[in-house]
Amino acid sequence: MECNAVFRTERAWIEVSAENLHHNVRVLQEAMPAGCELMAVVKCEAYGHGLRQVAEELKIAGVRAFAVATIEEGIKLREYGIQGEILILGYTDVRRAPELKQYDLIQTLIDFCYAKELNEQGVGVKVHIKIDTGMHRLGIPYHASSDVEQVFAMKHIKVYGMFTHLCCPDSRLLEDVAFTKEQIGNFYQLVDALKKNGIAIPKLHIQSSYGFLNYPDLHCDYARMGIALYGVLSSAKEDTVLSLPLRPVLSLKSKIVLIRNVSKGSSVGYGRAFTPERDSRIAILPIGYGDGFPRGLSETGASVRIKGHVAPVIGRICMDQLAVDITDAADAAVGDIATLIDGKTPELISAPSVAERFGSISNELLCRMGARLPVVVI
Numbered sequence: 001m002e003c004n005a006v007f008r009t010e011r012a013w014i015e016v017s018a019e020n021l022h023h024n025v026r027v028l029q030e031a032m033p034a035g036c037e038l039m040a041v042v043k044c045e046a047y048g049h050g051l052r053q054v055a056e057e058l059k060i061a062g063v064r065a066f067a068v069a070t071i072e073e074g075i076k077l078r079e080y081g082i083q084g085e086i087l088i089l090g091y092t093d094v095r096r097a098p099e100l101k102q103y104d105l106i107q108t109l110i111d112f113c114y115a116k117e118l119n120e121q122g123v124g125v126k127v128h129i130k131i132d133t134g135m136h137r138l139g140i141p142y143h144a145s146s147d148v149e150q151v152f153a154m155k156h157i158k159v160y161g162m163f164t165h166l167c168c169p170d171s172r173l174l175e176d177v178a179f180t181k182e183q184i185g186n187f188y189q190l191v192d193a194l195k196k197n198g199i200a201i202p203k204l205h206i207q208s209s210y211g212f213l214n215y216p217d218l219h220c221d222y223a224r225m226g227i228a229l230y231g232v233l234s235s236a237k238e239d240t241v242l243s244l245p246l247r248p249v250l251s252l253k254s255k256i257v258l259i260r261n262v263s264k265g266s267s268v269g270y271g272r273a274f275t276p277e278r279d280s281r282i283a284i285l286p287i288g289y290g291d292g293f294p295r296g297l298s299e300t301g302a303s304v305r306i307k308g309h310v311a312p313v314i315g316r317i318c319m320d321q322l323a324v325d326i327t328d329a330a331d332a333a334v335g336d337i338a339t340l341i342d343g344k345t346p347e348l349i350s351a352p353s354v355a356e357r358f359g360s361i362s363n364e365l366l367c368r369m370g371a372r373l374p375v376v377v378i
């Protein structure tokens with residue numbers, strides 16, 4: 001697989017496993033309660049996996065509900081031939097209401113004033129109302145039920161859904177579980193208040209990946225799946241109530257374009273940050289932080305896999321290049337493929353463990369990759 005001719009002319013690329021993506025969709029759908037639909041979160045170039053490629057596969061898998069962060073991402077999905085529901089989770093300038101309608105996108109109402117302004121455009125836009133149940137980021141406060149009722153009565157807004165976002169669904173600490181349950185309770189308190197006043201309740205959703213994996217018994221109309229769909233968790237350590245056999249979808253690869261012999265005591269790269277303690281063989285890979293591989297890993301350590309060897313990244317990661325020490329990988333040669341991230345060596349180069357080493361989560365690591373690298377679906 002690693003020597004597929006398709007990749008021969010690329011300097012670095014993202015490999016997306018269609019099989020693993022389809023597998024994850026199946027596993028998640030099977031774990032979801034009856035009546036709950038998977039809403040695929042494909043913001044930020046599908047977490048760096050390539051929006052077009054991922055959307056096309058999800059369409060084949062029969063996924064009908066999508067979530068994005070911006071109107072541009074929503075428009076792109078339509079241009080890629082996606083016909084299902086597309087929810088924009090973030091802010092859109094209300095003056096773009098005609099585009100929301102033209103592309104049949106569902107806009108999140110981020111607060112009550114926003115709802116009024118969008119309604120005043122007089123366009124007729126589909127929306128989901130976001131409810132703030134404790135995150136204090138976006139949404140109408142859960143106790144402002146009369147505001148929410150007014151939104152249902154607005155003439156140029158059609159409410160198709162109502163949702164909230166949990167702020168610590170990943171944590172199993174007692175106090176965080178209690179907080180999450182309070183958030184869920186707040187949401188349903190509002191739902192009950194609306195019901196009492198005769199409001200027809202639209203589709204409801206609460207869970208993101210961790211919300212689903214740690215609170216799998218909630219019965220919602222959708223679960224908004226991001227990171228789990230891509231087959232990894234945010235961090236390496238966490239365990240979840242529901243543990244599913246998800247498979248990582250992305251591999252990050254490059255190839256050796258140069259090998260040089262560097263003698264003991266000389267240095268490699270910017271800042272002369274690496275001075276080998278023995279005569280060394282150094283391989284140059286044409287991939288860098290400009291492709292999303294974090295520069296911070298120069299300090300905390302990173303490794304790549306070449307022909308089954310694990311070779312350490314040495315010196316400072318540059319924008320477009322990095323160097324690895326292949327002294328102990330005697331058979332490594334120019335043209336060999338180096339894997340920087342994948343799911344096969346979890347302890348070293350899985351997305352969560354690489355992310356952890358630069359103080360972040362897989363979500364950030366992956367969504368940095370979308371800009372410059374070609375995506376190859378295998």
Ligand SMILES: *Cc1c(COP(=O)(O)O)cnc(C)c1O
Nearest residue numbers: 041089165208209224225226227
């Ligand atoms: C990004 C996002 C999600 C997906 O989160 P994951 O943890 O990746 O599953 C769900 N809901 C909202 C509101 C989001 O912004």
